[in-house]
Amino acid sequence: MRRALPILVVLAVLLAAIAIVNPFFIEPAGFLSFVRRAAPLVILAAGQYLVIVAGEFDLSVGSLVTVEVVVAARLIDGDEAATWPVLALLIVLGLVVGLVNGAVTTLLRVPSFITTLGMMLVLSGAVFLWTGGAPRGALSQAFRMFGRQTGWAVLILVVVAVAAVVLMRANFGRTLIAVGDNERAAALSGVRVTRVRIIAFTLSGLSAAVAGILLGGFAGVSAQVGQGLEFQAITAVVLGGVVLGGGRGTVVAAMAGAFTLEALFTLLNLYGVSGALKFTVQGVILIAAVAAGAIRLPFLDAPKVKGDAHAVS
Amino acid sequence: MLTMTGIGKSFFGVRVLSGVDLAVAPGEVHAIVGENGAGKSTLMKILAGVHQHDEGTIEIDGRRVSFGHPLDAQRAGVAIIYQEFNLLPERTVSENVFLGREPIRRGLVDRTAMDTATARLLAELGEDSFGPRQPVKRLSVAQQQVVEIVKALSLDARIVVMDEPTAALAEHEVELLYRLVRRLQERGIAVLYISHRLREVFDLSDHVTVIKDGRLVTTVATEDVTSEDLVRLMVGRDLNGYFPPRSTSVGETRLQVTGGGTDRLHDIDLKLNAGEIVGIAGLQGSGRSELAKALFGAEPFTRGEMTPVRPRSVRQAIRAGIGLVTEDRKSEGLALRQSVRDNALLVTRAIGRGARRSGVRDLLERVRLTPPREEQEVRYLSGGNQQKVVLAKWMTVAPKVLLFDEPTRGVDVGAKAAIHDLMRELAEDGMAIMMISSELPELIGMSDRIVVLREGRIAGTLPAGSSEEAIMSLAAGEVSA
Incomplete structure (x- = not known):
């Protein structure tokens, strides 16, 4: 929790700033609607965290979210009875895409940056081919409930969080971080490095499926619904102080990073800053957060005495 | 031709060389011998301009020189051929020879000139098994060595340093190297030959300089000494320092290998018994670490029998009750940015059985981690404390056999004694322990039995309390005088 502290402070400041401009924000309804809006990104950030902390990337989650929504609309096509079977199928789809990412990265030794970039293109192309640019069909009322009704969205978010x-406190999570920190030491301690990594990718796929289900209800059906989400998720994780390359940072901080990013977008919106600036802001945050992490490191690595003092605090 | 006088060098306040003298004449082959860590390589790196000496002088042809950079040494005619070659595998032989100083004609690299010059030098060395246009990656280790020598010659080197040149060579390639060294000699080049292998020293050198603990022991004409003399000069220090008492009772066999082999190890017969600490001695490259990795399933045996199991993977070995405290704890033993607790529990969590989180505190006290702070990231710990965490990591799963590869390297004296005590304690509790060490006093002080490896084979087994001379003779493959 100590490591999540800086980002929690930043988050608190942003929330306070929003509340000053928009008092409705601190009423339960206002705040919960913010949480609902943030839920898909927070869930994606949790999935992305698992991959990043193991020293990898997952760039395919944005396209995967789009695929989930488009497939759902087409298969359900307004048929209420189809809701639950299709939901199950979407979950499986997410798991399978993640599994493929993980297997290609670990077994074929393709760097995950390339694997998931390739997967992103494959999925984008498939959506375009299948829909011809304009998704058809419609979601059922039951399906849209998850993203629309604040109660459901918040409940799902809480369950995922x-x-x-x-998971991160269990054996799996601890060994996952060890793999990201020092793969060789982990392997020589009996950790099944390949398996652990594949599971991380699979769970990232799952998080994209869940985020897709929420976004479908919330944002509706379009071929752009997941666009840029992979970068938002990575920005959120990095903003939470999770180090690219693996082995450092907590999932709580990663999720707090997602809330912070969403709060920042809200604030910019309130101040009437153009939505077009969203990408620019993200880019600046991404670079600044990584640079800040890099600058901090030498101090931490410095004399042992200082390290001890740091641990006491 | 080359005179080094009173050379001294310290790294971070630790003295590694002091008062070393060395004189070499043109056309002389001068061997430099000493134990692992005696300071041979440091001395040569000073000569090559990689390190700068703190004391003493270097003269070449009577002119005092000072090398601030390897290029300075190169210009003065010193070439060094390391154990690991500095060649670009994808480039051709001549491209490697002329790397960074390619002949230019009309603004383009003159390949013809490069190839001709390289071919001429190859011919002079009597090397006809490959040509200048061959890519280096297709060459054998011995052939790559030739490329390094050609490079040295093309730089007009007059002093060539060879650091353990036979370490990576097969038996039949050693002859070729001998021939090469003699050719250099004929050209009036002085060769400084670093080797552990006494046979090569006697086969090749005119003079031999012995270095021990960073100091010059003596320089003698090779024909005036026997290999027994050399071994005695290389070792033979007082056994100081404290070691726990030896084992009183040896129990049942915990691990046995018969005829074990890999591509680096041959005919390994080894038995590790409960209550016993078996020391493994051997020079660099003798296969010590490979033996530990084979027993631990990390680089598994491909031949032979092993009980309780011949592990094909690390997990299989761990489940069979075998643990390995690796040589390099930072790259192979610990996840440095994780806490002491997470590191201690890594094996348990990986195989899903062993001590619980609540048991970590007791274990940390048992390994005498001071202070036993579980939340501390291990990278902030001293070398000794880090090693104790590695030990705790294995103790969580209570292995029957624990293999140690250089258990006290880079560890301060106090922690060293604690680790030694702990190893003995574990043995007394019925664990079978194998300990690889380059430090002869440690091997002699700790081991109930010392197995000596040489070139991937067991050269012999010595009883507790054997002398350093006895170990070194076996390890270096002493020639009978």
Whole structure:
């Protein structure tokens, strides 16, 4: 929790700033609607965290979200009865895409940056081919409930967040971080490095499926629904102080990073800053956060005494 | 031709060389011998301009020189051929020879000139098995060595330093190297030949300089000494320092290998018994670490029998009760940015059995981690404390056999004694322990039995309390005088 502190402070400041401009924000309804809006990104960030902390990337989640929504609309096509089977199928789809990413990265030794970039293009192309640019069909009322009704969205978010925290405290999570920190030492301690990494990718795929389900209801059906989400998720994770290259940072901080990013977008919106600036802001944050991490390191690596003092605090 | 006088060098306040003298004449082959860590390589790196000496002088042809950079040494005619070659595998032989100083004609690299010059030098060395246009990656290790020598010659080197040139060579390639060294000699080039292998020293050198613990022991004409003399000069220090008492009772066999082999190891017969610490001695490249990795399933045996199991993977070995404390704890033993607790529990979590989180504190006290702070990131710990965390990591799964590769390297004296005590304690509790060490006093002080490796084979087994001379003789493959 100590490591998540800086980002929690930043988040608190931003939330306060929003509240000053828009008092409705601190009322339960206002705040929960913010949480609902942030939920897909927070869930994606949790998935992305698992991959990044193991020293990898997942660039395919944005396209995967789009695929999930487009497939859902086409298969359900307004048929309420189809809701639950299609939901199950979407979850499986997410898991399979993640599994493929993981298997290609670890077994074929393709760097994950390339694997998931390739997957992003493959999925984007498939959506375009299948829809011809304009998605057809419609989601059912039951499906849209998850993203629309604040209660559902918040509940799903809480479940995912708790699951992520528990997972990171369990054997799997601890060995995952060890793999990201020192793969060789982990392997020589009996960790199944390949398996652990594949699971991380698979869970990232799952998070994209869940985020897609929420976004479908919230934002509706379009071929652009997931666009740029992979970069938002990575920015959120990095903003949470999770180090690219692996082995450092907590999932709580990564999720807090997602909330912070969403809060920042909200604030910019309130101040009437153009939505077009979203990407620019993200880019600046991404570079600044990584640079800040790099600058901090020498101090931490410095004399042992200082390290001890740091641990006491 | 080359005179080094009173050379001294310290790294971060630790003295590694002091008062070393060396004189070499043209056309002389001068061997430099000493134990692992005696300071041979440091001395040569000073000569090559890689390190700068703190004391003493270097003269070449009577002119005092000072090398601030390897290029200075190169210009003065000193070439060094390391154990690891500095060649670009994708480039051709002549491109490697002329790397960074390619002849230019009309603004373009003159390949013809490069190839001709290289071919001429190859011919002079009597090398006809490959040509100047061959890519280096297709060459054998011995042939790559030839390329390094051609490079040295093309730089007009008059002093060639060879650091353990036979370490990576097959038996039949050693002859070729001998021939090469003699050719250099004929051209009036002085060769400084660093080797552990006494046979080569006697086959090749005119003079031999012995270095021990960073000091010059003596320089003698090779024909005036026997290999026994050399071994005695290389070792033979007082056994100081404290070691725990030896084992009193040896129990059942915990691990046995018969005829074990890999591409680096041959005919390994080894038995590790409960309650016993077996020391493994051998020079660099003798296969010590490979033996540990084979027993641990990290670089598995491909031949032979092993009980309780011949592990094909690390997990299999761990499940069979075998643990390995690796030589390099930072790159192979610990996840440095994780806490002491997470590191201690890594094996347990990986195989899903062993001590619980609540048991970590007791274990940390048992390994005498001071202070036993579980939340501390291990990178902030001293070398000794880091090693104790590695030990705790293995103790969580209570292995039957624990293999140690250089357990006290880079560890301060106090922690060293604690680790030694702990190893003995574990043995007394019925663990079988194998310990690889380059430090002869440690091997002699700790081991109930010392197995000596040489070139991937077991050269012999010595009883507890054997002398350093006895170990070195076996390890270096002493020639009978």
